[in-house]
Amino acid sequence: MFTTTGSRGLYKAPLSKALLLVLSGLSVLLTFLPQYHHLLTYSLLAITEQRQVWRLVFGRLICLDLKDTFCSSLLIYNFRIFERRFGSRKFASFLFGTWVLTALVDLLLAKVFHFLFEYQVDELPAGLLGPVFSLFVPFYSSIPKVPVTPLLGQISITNKSLMYIVGLQLLTSSPFMWLVALGGVVSGMLYHYNTLGIQRLLFVPQWLSHSGAYLLEPLFSGPPPTTDSPPGMGATLDVQRQQRMDVLDQELLLAQFNQARRNQRQGGLINWNRLFPSLRHRRQNHHPEPQQPHPSPQQPHPSPQQPHPYAPPVQLEPTAPPLDNLPVAEDQVARLVEMGFSRLDAQEALRASNNDINMATNFLLQHLG
Template sequence: MEREFDRNHRLSNGYFGSFTMAPLSSLALAGSISSFFITRIHSAMFPPLAEVNVENIIMRRELWKLLISKFYVTDPKQIILTVILILHFKKFEKRYGSRKFASYLCSVFLISLLFELALLYLSSKRHWGLASLPNGPLAVIFSLFVPFYFDIPRIVRAAVIGIPVSGKAIAYICGLQISSSSLESLCVSLIGIAAGGLFRSNFLFLKKYFMIPKIIGTICHKLFSPLLWEVDKVTRTNYGATLELQHLEEEERIEQAMIRATMRIQGNQNAHAGRSLRTWLMGRGAAVVPAEDKVLTLTNMGFNREQAAQALRLYNNDLAQATNHLLAANR
């Protein structure tokens, strides 16, 4: 199964191979880190670039600040946890392809923007007193927890005080750390999960109407793939990768192998179900020995011995059901 997974998905254990077939994830990782350092240098000399609060977005109607704020991260803790989550969630781009993954990101990005705008509007009307919403693609990242929960199988790696701990625990802990840092972070996190749930349920046919055209995907691939660590040949050698990165890649191979094995088993079971049912019905009473006194009772009622024995075998020596069966058969 592992060989089949490697053949179909061309994953590598290497450091750069970790992002093979995941150009968008590598771009998100590089963009998040670079934007963090740029904004840190900028904030040391100038006022904050774009504060997403009620005054700026609702009162002054500076909607561009809400849009710009999604492309940079200013909190040191958030950038570290964001990098860890990107490393976990890049498996979705490898599994579904960059074009479908980009369509998903664009969809949840627009939905989360509308939800955040509605949140700020309600805060201004209800006087909830929300401070500035956190910068960065927080809602988009949290939307990936929806397919992460439903589509990624749980693989137990260890046990702490008798409690099994799976490889998914790190992602959940990082998400909990980000969402619990403030009320505003919790609101944006819930918005991201809601956006991911709407896309998964295909609300208003999102999967149909929010698909990036194939020609745009081809153009972007030709323009940016040389810059995004694309590796065509897969190497089986580890080039200085950290132990955690190697564990993530190993989990991806195991998860894919489990999914494929489960699908094959289900297909075989469905195909075998009809044959098993027919065989069971035809030979149900093959191992049942008809009771001689009950055979005699049925023959005294006018049925021949062979029919009586067959009916008793079929109904496990139940005289009443065997009698009903023979009466119905002779009508």
């Protein structure tokens, strides 16, 4: 995966795990029971004319196409980062709010399409597709792009490219999937930006959240990631060596971060000076100084009182300017604040990473989520 979603697995994402297991399992089960497909279709004609309102529930939960099931499951797995970031209750509120909004937006878009093109949309793809497409709104606005590799010179593959490719594949899986996708994006924008105070109207109550945590979390809670598990092996020795260096560097940062949280907390701020030294001087360490030639036997040996003529000069580590004096861009601070971090931590992270928002964001997502 190119996406930066923190630790692997479904740790701290019980709701995402429940959606993956339950909805995907039901979708696979229904492939062996085609005689019941007509009961779970998302038929707008049956809803509006025959008043089969129950189709708004069952027709918008279970996918009847395995291709849609696979793509939506892959997107839900990667979007689990929002459950880790905001908590299961807020993540569930987002899914519930957009699920309700997409029901209204789908009917409205179908009416508009019929009015403009005089074509009646009778049926839409079934499944939890509207909320899945709505998650692209916070994904686009909150997760920064990190370049991975250039492609054809001008095009750059980022950590978000694979997600958009999977979304495009899901978008083109059926003729009217674009209508569901458009309804999901519109609903996601309305809920994400809290238009007309929608978040205060459509949310998961506290008692329901506690009940779900008490009953379902023991079943769907994932184990914590292990630090001793090896990463995916690269194709060459250089790639494998670089992967090992990255893992060691992440473990060093995590150890320094834990020590900083125990001993260096001052007014809620983290001592970021101790978290980034290996990253800030990493490039210097890759370019060691050239070796000096050895002295010839004919040359006199220097006295202990005098410095060796061939000894390299002692270089003191350059003193970095105080982080408080480094300016930070307000738009980068705002982007980190929108992801749920405090303004002070966002400013300190940008100062410590020399205003590199990708480095600061990746570290915050992996170790402060």
